[in-house]
Amino acid sequence: MGTVSRRQILLGGTALFGASLMPGSNIIRGAIGEELPRPDYMIRAGFNENPYGPSRVALQAIVDSIKMSNLYGGDRRALSTLMGEIHNVPTDHISIGTGSGEILRTAGMLAAVADGSVVCADPTYHDLIRYAERAGSEIIRVPVDRETKHIDLNAIHRAIRRDTKCVYLANPNNPVPSIIEKNELRDFTLDVAKDRMVFIDEAYFEFVDNPDYASMMDLVRDGHDNIVVARTASKIHGLAGMRIGFGFAHPDLTQRINDAKTGAINLLGLNAAIASYKDQEFQEFTLRKNRESLDIVEGMLDETGATYVKSNANFTFIYTGRDIQELNAAFRAENIMVGRPFPPMTDWMRVSMAKPEEMRYFVQVYEKLLG
């Protein structure tokens, strides 16, 4: 390796290995055959974050806003107007939350306050469900399909009871990065939302590149009154720590959500989001890099014949046959943080996409521990 530093190898991996690195071929192993050294920092592949964010324009907006942080508020209307323009939805259909998590928890609370049960897939993202459960709702968990691990919409339909006040669907789901077929989801949503709230969580919407996928935003736009679509600035915009997210719904439901919310948006997050949503270039860059990382990881998984669910997001979900708690510790010892256990699939490992050069190192460690 001569005078090249360890950090350069990891962070400059594309330059060193890029020319000969064809994702999905055994050249990957050849290319890293040299043994990438352990990085001198922890690679974060456990939280579905954006490894590049915030963008430069968002950072500039944060810096410019710091001197105003003695002031209350900020221009919420500017962010609502921008989101309304981007999604072609009137601003009275938009709630801004401290992360989309606040919108999720509020919806969970509304279901609980109405003495209703909540139906969801299992496993799925926890925020709405956990909050509703703590507030008194019964949670009806419907296992994902045994074979595909995709959300089983028919089974969810069957599980709905008279007292069900909310059906929660993450699309793409998390920790399984699957999607629900668009026509099935549309029919389901229109039918089920006649009598109860259908909450479609689209936190990973921007990452999806799949002809079978569609957002349900147009149902909100068309005026249906029991449908919430949630989006977030945490993922593709890399603003997870700034806590900005959105709910899109009929104005009456938006009003109920806004009345029940308890958070207050902070000025830095608000201005960072305004800057970031105007910055198409950073979103495209993130998508390109995420695809590169997925190609490296899924290429290796295909090559080794591993069982995993093809990603529609910025993470993958791999069957390991091992206890994930133990595997977490083994990866940590190699300076990689992977996802926590996700019951009931505790022998599956969720791996979030870090930078491509970091995922090459992940591949090396995976092959050592699980190959």
Ligand SMILES: Cc1ncc(COP(=O)(O)O)c(C=O)c1O
């Ligand atoms: C499916 C899903 N929804 C919502 C969120 C919450 O995002 P935030 O509260 O940061 O907007 C996450 C975070 O990981 C997620 O995976």
